[in-house]
Amino acid sequence: TQLLEQSPQFLSIQEGENLTVYCNSSSVFSSLQWYRQEPGEGPVLLVTVVTGGEVKKLKRLTFQFGDARKDSSLHITAAQPGDTGLYLCAGPSNDYKLSFGAGTTVTVRA
Amino acid sequence: SQTIHQWPATLVQPVGSPLSLECTVEGTSNPNLYWYRQAAGRGLQLLFYSVGIGQISSEVPQNLSASRPQDRQFILSSKKLLLSDSGFYLCAWTGPNASEQFFGPGTRLTVL
Numbered sequence: 292t293q294l295l296e297q298s299p300q301f302l303s304i305q306e307g308e309n310l311t312v313y314c315n316s317s318s319v320f321s322s323l324q325w326y327r328q329e330p331g332e333g334p335v336l337l338v339t340v341v342t343g344g345e346v347k348k349l350k351r352l353t354f355q356f357g358d359a360r361k362d363s364s365l366h367i368t369a370a371q372p373g374d375t376g377l378y379l380c381a382g383p384s385n386d387y388k389l390s391f392g393a394g395t396t397v398t399v400r401a
Numbered sequence: 402s403q404t405i406h407q408w409p410a411t412l413v414q415p416v417g418s419p420l421s422l423e424c425t426v427e428g429t430s431n432p433n434l435y436w437y438r439q440a441a442g443r444g445l446q447l448l449f450y451s452v453g454i455g456q457i458s459s460e461v462p463q464n465l466s467a468s469r470p471q472d473r474q475f476i477l478s479s480k481k482l483l484l485s486d487s488g489f490y491l492c493a494w495t496g497p498n499a500s501e502q503f504f505g506p507g508t509r510l511t512v513l
Contacts, residue, residue: 324501333491333504334445377442383500387433387452393444 293318293384297392305400307369312395314380315362321383323363325354328377328394370399403428407492407505414512420465420479422508424492427473432494434475435502436467439489451475452497487512 298313314323322341326334338347340356340363347354351374353366367374377396381389404427414420426432433452437445447460449467457467464483468476475492489509493502 322500331507331509333493333507336501336503339501379444381502386458387450387495388447389500389502391445394442396442 293320293382293390295380295382295390295392297378297380297395299395300393301396301398303398303400304370306371310367310370310397312365312378312397313362314364314392316382317361319360321360323356323360324381324389325363325365326379326381328379329375334377334379367397370397372399372401375399403494403503405492405494405503405505407490407508409508410506411509412511414482414510416484416512417481420477420482420486420510422477422490422492422510424475424477424505425473426494429494429496430472431497432473433497434469435493435495436475436477437491437493439491439507441489445491449477482512484512486510 296315302310304310322339324339325337327337328334338349338354340354343358343360345356351368355364363380375398377394379394380392384390406425408423435450436448438448439445450458451469454469454472465479487510489507491507492505495502
């Protein structure tokens with residue numbers, strides 16, 4: 292089983308501040324995905340990173356895949372209350388499955 | 402475009418009662434289908450997945466079962482609910498050769 296560890300578990304910041312969420316593994320992944328989940332809803336796919344060292348930007352969100360494809364980070368610039376949610380990273384494991392991290396709960400205070 | 406539906410949205414059931422949660426996908430064929438359970442504010446526990454009609458893989462031995470009677474229909478069942486079955490149940494699908502998963506809106510189950 293390929294495990295993904297996310298840190299920190301909780302993050303509470305003021306509107307306008309920056310934040311970074313980390314996703315780490317001892318295993319190599321062919322790709323990693325990031326999802327955001329709002330309370331009472333299903334997770335929504337934000338991005339997939341595929342190439343080691345890849346950087347993808349989605350408005351104020353920047354995703355990076357580690358050179359060795361064992362880790363990834365999500366950086367949010369000038370966070371807004373709408374960024375509040377549970378951020379999950381996931382990577383393909385065997386037999387059509389995804390391994391999910393335990394998630395980082397982000398709260399952005401107005 | 403593809404859509405995924407789950408119902409009911411919320412459910413309150415007594416201990417020992419049966420359960421049936423339904424998930425359907427529209428706009429795609431031969432999807433891989435998944436059932437997850439999520440504790441409050443935490444990650445996802447994979448319960449079952451299916452790569453085709455009648456094909457079910459169980460990840461965690463427990464009080465639940467799954468069935469796939471049609472290509473785009475996935476059902477989660479229990480004969481007798483336990484208190485520990487309470488949680489947020491999510492259904493998801495992927496294309497046959499893809500890893501990105503698309504989730505339904507979830508069912509909040511409370512067992513009393």
